[in-house]
Amino acid sequence: MWSTARDIADGDTVIVWLTRDFLQPLTVTAGKDFNSKFGNYRHSDFIGLPFGSKVGSRTGKGFIHVLRPTPELWTLALPHRTQILYVADIALVVAYLDIRRGSRVVEAGWFPSTVSLALVGRIAGIHSWATGTGSGSFSHSVARTIGPSGRLWSYEFHEARAKKASEEFARHGMSDFVTLTHQNVCKDGFNLTDEADSVFLDLPAPWDAVPHAKQALRKDRTTRICCFSPCMEQVLRTVSALNDAGFSDITMYETLVHQHDVSQVPVLPPISEVAEKLKKAEGIREVKRQRQIAAGQRTHEPHGEKRKRGEGDDDGVEEGAPGSAELESGKRLKTGDEAPSTLAETVSVVPTTAPAAVSKISVSKVVPEVRGHTSYLTFATLLPPLPASALEDAKQEPDQTS
């Protein structure tokens, strides 16, 4: 796809990393300038540098990084013409549609290991297709996965988008194995019969395309389809269409992003150590109490008098005494104190045998709010039809149920 050379050459695509949230694709063209709020650069400054280099601005203020494109970076940097798929969804689709590099031998156990090489060759060429192309985010990831020995047929009915995506695919060296057709697939189908291993539909009315998808899928092996729809009503219509077309194993997924808040907290002593200290403190208090009683008896002063004046109203533990255990908040844990519930929660994520030298440890808390809903992913399987002989055998077998 993109250049695999070490150094950037004239005409290469690079991803300019300005900030974590601001990435921009750039075709390096000698003679052109690149200006941003992070300074001014000449494209010729980038030529000959290794991909990934940090480049200082000509004006002396600011710097950028020029990165080798990957599908993941392309997804973050691409010019948006539509809503796009992001890596969390793409990864799930690629995995569950069983899309893989065309040149790799399939290891799944559905065929015997003694299978002839001819058959291995046949199944090794992974053919997938996707629709609609949109901004090409999904297409780039699939293109990398299938490689030049695979094949991706992509469809887009919006003319300008189809043209733009076609140009990008050519520039990124994908044209040999990615075919983009400007066509309304719900109306005109895919012009393919028994050719694709998997189908991915990202369009508003996938149910209209499901019968065409069935025609395009191979019938000599198990194949898969995935429909990407943002709302439940669309999912339900798609599920009905998949059922009607004879797909099975229909399952819907949603990928959501769980945020984790990671923070550093002081390591608490193991609970056995705290218990030991509390026991000691209890012992010290008891000794003090006994001493007070003895002293009171000696002076004949009634014990109650002393208590009224507040003397000896000692709970037995001085600040910093060995019987106290320091808490995260700086409060001291004393005999009879219950561990606060927040402490208990924290303890549950701190290893009980933290090394003595470690004074702080990282803990993570899941933020209850879940973000990241993009769409629902409905997957289904199309099994190859049973051979005629198997159907005949089934007919001749006596009915066990009667």
Ligand code: SAM
């Ligand atoms: N998956 C793409 C990506 O990751 O960049 C985004 C796809 S975008 C949400 C949906 C695209 O499907 C739009 O560009 C739209 O023009 C196209 N489309 C919608 N209905 C179509 C149809 N019946 N035939 C072909 N393309 C269609």
